[in-house]
Amino acid sequence: MRLGGRLAAAIEVLEDIEQRHRPAADALKDWGLSHRFAGAGDRAAIGNIVYDGLRRKRSAGWLVGDETPRAIGFGALLLEWRETPETLNTTLEGDRFAPPPLSADELATIASRDLAQAPDVVRADCPDWCAPLLEQAFGADWVAEGAALASRPPLDLRVNTLKADREKIIAELAGTNAAPAALATNGIRIPPIDGSGRHPNVQSEPAFQDGWFEVQDEGSQIAAELAEAKPGMQVLDYCAGAGGKTLALSATMENRGQIFAHDVERQRLNPIFDRIRRSDNRNVQVLAGPADLADLEGRMDIVLIDAPCTGSGTWRRRPDAKWRLNRHQLDVRRGEQAMILDTAHANVKPGGLLVYVTCSIFEEENCDQVAAFLARRQGFEPVDHAALWERHFSGRAGVARIDPARGISLTPGRTGTDGFFFAALRRSG
Numbered sequence: 001m002r003l004g005g006r007l008a009a010a011i012e013v014l015e016d017i018e019q020r021h022r023p024a025a026d027a028l029k030d031w032g033l034s035h036r037f038a039g040a041g042d043r044a045a046i047g048n049i050v051y052d053g054l055r056r057k058r059s060a061g062w063l064v065g066d067e068t069p070r071a072i073g074f075g076a077l078l079l080e081w082r083e084t085p086e087t088l089n090t091t092l093e094g095d096r097f098a099p100p101p102l103s104a105d106e107l108a109t110i111a112s113r114d115l116a117q118a119p120d121v122v123r124a125d126c127p128d129w130c131a132p133l134l135e136q137a138f139g140a141d142w143v144a145e146g147a148a149l150a151s152r153p154p155l156d157l158r159v160n161t162l163k164a165d166r167e168k169i170i171a172e173l174a175g176t177n178a179a180p181a182a183l184a185t186n187g188i189r190i191p192p193i194d195g196s197g198r199h200p201n202v203q204s205e206p207a208f209q210d211g212w213f214e215v216q217d218e219g220s221q222i223a224a225e226l227a228e229a230k231p232g233m234q235v236l237d238y239c240a241g242a243g244g245k246t247l248a249l250s251a252t253m254e255n256r257g258q259i260f261a262h263d264v265e266r267q268r269l270n271p272i273f274d275r276i277r278r279s280d281n282r283n284v285q286v287l288a289g290p291a292d293l294a295d296l297e298g299r300m301d302i303v304l305i306d307a308p309c310t311g312s313g314t315w316r317r318r319p320d321a322k323w324r325l326n327r328h329q330l331d332v333r334r335g336e337q338a339m340i341l342d343t344a345h346a347n348v349k350p351g352g353l354l355v356y357v358t359c360s361i362f363e364e365e366n367c368d369q370v371a372a373f374l375a376r377r378q379g380f381e382p383v384d385h386a387a388l389w390e391r392h393f394s395g396r397a398g399v400a401r402i403d404p405a406r407g408i409s410l411t412p413g414r415t416g417t418d419g420f421f422f423a424a425l426r427r428s429g
């Protein structure tokens with residue numbers, strides 16, 4: 001397929017997502033199944049146009065003067081593929097599979113628009129209702145942070161130190177531009193890919209099959225590192241899900257001590273068994289249900305709450321979620337977070353840590369949630385987050401937003417990671 005056919009397909013997929021309120025991944029998969037002639041390169045390029053369009057939906061639409069899937073598809077190519085209106089129209093000319101080229105009206109609109117002069121919400125590429133939340137979180141930087149959340153993400157890997165070291169894996173991945181991550185001690189980063197390219201399928205590498213590394217955003221790795229799980233400790237991962245943080249904690253504990261993996265939806269834990277086998281983690285115990293949890297009351301050195309949240313920090317990777325999210329869902333998540341804090345804290349032993357993590361950028365799910373918990377509950381004190389950060393990332397204070405008494409925020413704009421929030425509260429008695 002040429003660019004015109006790929007653009008037409010991307011517009012079709014964007015229409016499907018909009019009309020049927022479908023996740024982007026499902027719509028793309030269905031398109032691939034009903035167009036089996038399209039090769040892997042075509043599917044990757046179509047996926048890139050769709051994801052670029054969803055990340056930059058507002059700025060793409062604003063540039064072309066409409067909010068239709070067509071305007072978003074064309075806008076994505078202009079903003080992210082280094083196309084110009086002229087190169088695009090020349091490329092589409094005579095291609096019978098391409099959408100109609102940019103019209104005279106569209107060309108005039110594009111020529112008259114300068115994105116630097118666009119309204120703030122357009123440059124931040126966020127829904128109107130989220131703008132005050134971004135402003136609350138980032139102050140004067142909110143537009144820049146919104147724009148960073150609308151950029152293409154890198155592919156981050158975490159070295160499984162139980163089986164390999166960073167140099168060895170980087171050598172295995174030669175030719176992918178893999179390099180040590182800027183902050184995470186065991187992180188490897190493969191930078192974002194340009195245009196129609198795609199990241200290597202690292203999960204098909206023998207090194208992955210042998211458990212040498214996991215795919216994990218650097219922000220998630222940093223959060224696990226800051227929890228300071230040590231060999232011999234008793235740790236409860238209260239919202240373990242597929243086990244990304246469980247495995248990271250287990251590796252820092254060098255397989256000594258015990259980490260209990262719990263999740264209210266037990267089927268979410270299913271991938272963990274295969275991951276444990278592959279990665280040689282031997283100190284993970286997956287809890288079967290609430291009865292097992294009762295045995296842990298007051299006994300844990302660390303209880304990690306990787307809380308269910310809006311996921312607003314991961315909009316680079318799941319841009320369709322940005323447009324589906326609404327105020328009601330945020331309120332539901334806040335209720336769940338408060339309830340989990342009020343329940344899970346009972347498992348922390350005196351002197352132990354309650355660690356609260358989200359992949360959200362909203363204060364309401366982060367600092368506010370911690371402040372409300374501390375106001376409700378006696379016996380927990382925040383650690384000194386500035387000192388904690390300094391212990392791990394000495395001299396790099398500027399790359400995170402640190403409120404010493406409330407927590408640490410990581411963002412795409414400042415940290416170069418997905419948006420994450422981390423807070424550690426010590427139990428006094």
Ligand SMILES: C[S@@+](CC[C@H](N)C(=O)[O-])C[C@H]1O[C@@H](n2cnc3c(N)ncnc32)[C@H](O)[C@@H]1O
Nearest residue numbers: 239240241242243244245263264265306307308
């Ligand atoms: C952010 S995800 C966890 C991701 C996982 N820790 C990782 O690193 O791969 C949040 C998890 O919290 C779980 N959850 C939601 N409500 C819960 C509750 N009341 N108690 C325990 N887990 C809960 C969800 O099922 C979901 O798997």
